[in-house]
Amino acid sequence: MKDFDNITDLFEELKGSFDLKEPREGHRLRFKEKLDAQAGTPRGRFASSWWKPLSIAASIALLITASVFWLGPRNSEQQQLAAISPEASQTSYYFSNLVAQQVSELEKLGSPETRPLIDDAMKQLDQLEKDYAKLEQDLLNGGNSKFILGAMITNFQTRIDLLQDVMTTIEQINQFKNESNATNTI
Structure with missing residues (x-):
């Protein structure tokens, strides 16, 4: 075959030699x-x-x-929190124990008259715990650490105040019940 400068020339040269038949x-x-x-x-x-x-x-x-x-193994949120702020981890541990003690005391004070009050307090504590978990996650995701740490402490203080208020109310109910029983028996 010769050298072709133009594709058109190539096709002109090969015209008639193409197989155009359909396969059998x-x-x-x-x-x-x-x-x-x-x-x-x-x-x-x-x-x-x-x-x-x-x-x-x-x-x-x-x-x-x-x-x-x-x-794979990941650090728990507590371990990650300790890595970010050791003081926050220690504070969280202290407040968690304090709240657990107060919940235990609250359960001991329970009676049929105070059970609805205790159940309501436990629901509120659950919500506060969920809010705290969100704050922890925000802190781990790199949010404004001073603001979030303050909110975390406020969350624990709210839980403690809630428990103390409920315990005070239960004690008042029990005291009123004892006084009315003493008055009725005389």
């Missing part, structure tokens, strides 16, 4: 049979026998690696 009937079927026959050769069997197990093994290895990174 069953061409696709014959082509597929030839491909299937090649897959039966040792080279074809080797390729197909190793690719499936290798791809499955690679997928499993990928899943294991991904799960280690996503589900």
Whole structure:
């Protein structure tokens, strides 16, 4: 073939030599049979026998690696909080113990007359605990630490004040009940 400067010249030169006929009937079927026959050769069997197990093994290895990174051991929120602010962690521990003691005392003071009051206080404490968890998460996400730490302390103080108010009310109810019993028996 000669060198052609223009594609048009090339097509003009090759005009009439293109095969424009449609393939015979069953061409696709014959082509597929030839491909299937090649897959039966040792080279074809080797390729197909190793690719499936290798791809499955690679997928499993990928899943294991991904799960280690996503589900691997993470520091608890308390450990992360201690890393950000050791004082906040200590304060949280102190207040948590104080609240737990007061809840225990509150439960001891419970009676049929005071049970609705105690149940309501426990619901309020649960909500305050959820709010505290949100504040902790905000702190861990890098929020304004001074503001958030102040809000966390206020949350604990609110819990303690709530418990003290409920305990005072329960004591007043019990005192009133004892006074009315003493008056009725005389």
